[in-house]
Amino acid sequence: MENELIVIQSCQQGDLQAFSVLYDAYVGKIYNFIYFRTHHKETAEDLTQITFTKAIANIKSFNADVGTFSAWIHRIARNNVIDHYRTFKFTSDILDAFDLSTNQNIERDVDTVMKLEKVKDYLSKLSSDQRDIVIMRVWDNLSYREISQIIGKSEAACKVSFSRIMHKMQQDSAFAAALILIFLTHSL
């Protein structure tokens, strides 16, 4: 977006007056992005604050030739989520809340946990990278181009990953449907 680049250039030249435009445009998106991965309101708010603080502090390092500002600030947010889980030493492999087991003492909003029961089977079987792609595409509504810039893969690779994920989900769904059919047939 051309206006966005002008605003960013103003910020990089020391005019932080303009950052409020970016803040207003992205605060909701970044908060949601973090919430989808932490499932906890207060944690999402804390990490959103950290994200914007880092974004302002590092605005001069943003390079429009490398990627969009949206991808840049989403990447900061994603890294903050990863760092957040790394502070819990016993969950060093956790990259988002989907990997949490029920006995792990990390806060999550109850209503979110319940709502995600329907898709838990789908999402928990995916690797964290695969899950990230699905969530970014379906919930965060990010383009493949932005997803590729956030996770550091090519756009084509992201598209292929997503298609494979959907294929897998479809197969699992078909297998599950088949199992149900077999069970019903034997029951009759």
Next chain:
Amino acid sequence: MQEKTQQILQDLYNLDPHFKQHEEQLIRIIAKLLESKPNTKFDQAFAENLRYQLTQSMQMPVPKPAREEIISIRHQLVRRLSFAAGLVAVFLVIAATTLYVNRQNGNQLSIFTPGIKITSAGERAFGELDSASVDKQTTESSEKANSESKTEEVAKPEEPPLPSVFPPLPTPQEYSKIYPVYQPTYYKYVYKGDPLVLTEDKRPVLKRQKGDTVSYDLNGILNNLGVGLINLRSFNNSKLQSLTLSEEGNGYTLTLDAQNGSINIYSNWPMGVAETCSSNFAPCSPQPLTPLTPADVPDDATLVSMADEFLAAHNVPLLAYAPGEVTEWRTYYELSKKQGYPYLPEIVTVVYPLEINDQVVLDESGNKTGIMVGIDIRNKRVSSVYDLTAQSYQSSMYDAIKDVTKIMQIAERGGVYGYFPPECSSPPFTPDGRPAPPLPVCKVVEVELGAPKVELVKMWNYKDNQSQELLIPSVVFPINNPPAELSYRKAVVIPLIKEILENQQGPYMGERGMR
């Protein structure tokens, strides 16, 4: 949701057309994913609070609008201010400290920056603060009037005694015939709590930025405003200093003072009187309405609710303010009843106390300051809003007082301007320095002080014909259970900035003013 589903499906079909064979299953899967999208509970208050915090730390005010938005503003103002047809009275509520204009990207045009902004300046950046003071006259006259004494002005004791040509002093009996009997009263403020501890060598003084708080140069608006009678563009470098808008009928008038960084709103309807016409031919004349009674005044919760609703309806940001409180009116009503002329105010005020860095901003009497919302009791509606000010400050470090003994001495006298009747000193003396005849014994009233806190107190420093509005860190001793005559005082307030305290001069006392 359907559009989103179709978009995802189309992406998949573009990659691999075989997906079309499983369209039904894919639609179910995608639908399930979309339905399970969590409610993130995004809190707008959190976003505003974060914006305020980032503004404080990173100096992130609202940006200037682009050219297109100036034209939009021009169109809106021209429609509303048509000088060719005479002044069209329009009620345009400038909510709190923000002017809302619809812009395509949804951002706001703000003349003032909401929230609190503090920028650091060097040490002693505001120069000498030796003339910083509050309204001494109010404090002096109030306490003198309430000490039940008709005091005469007492000369400073250092002045040389007058020659003996003066007539002999009256005897007590003669004295009481000449002058009304009065009771000199010394209010002794007593603190019995934990010792006060002051450790900081320097403390920050805040100076409110007035004219500089206009974050958007309104020149653009003036340049594009056509008034039909004169070309405003012919005046170079002109800037809007003030703006007044008035609503027709029983509405409001709003004044915006760009130089002072403040907005005030007051009602257009008459207060406390009603016009009555004795006949169709005689002119109407204002007649006083029947006096109000305490039963006419809504309870505090209702009053605060009325004020809240008014401010919310006009989008007044209250980030920097604590919840509203009804100011004291019952105490004054009871006092007026005792004095034989019960008076109930037509306006009761709700104050939204200003808080900066977790410190409450007070006046010298210990009353909370901030946004003042006046409520017309008779008409049961908000009648005024005062002190909507842009909260932009410079901060500068100044030498602080650490001498607790000195502070406690001042506190015992009731503060820097505490009144100490000369008759209460020992030995008592007269204006010419001679020992006075025995007078009624000085009455000492002990007033209990509560645990002190360091808060910010508003003071004004006059330099170079300009008034600096300062917030001075001060130790505040709340007054517990004050006597009725001292009901106007909430606290004993003592500034902690060395040069302010050392240069304050109290009223004449039996001893020299506290130093």
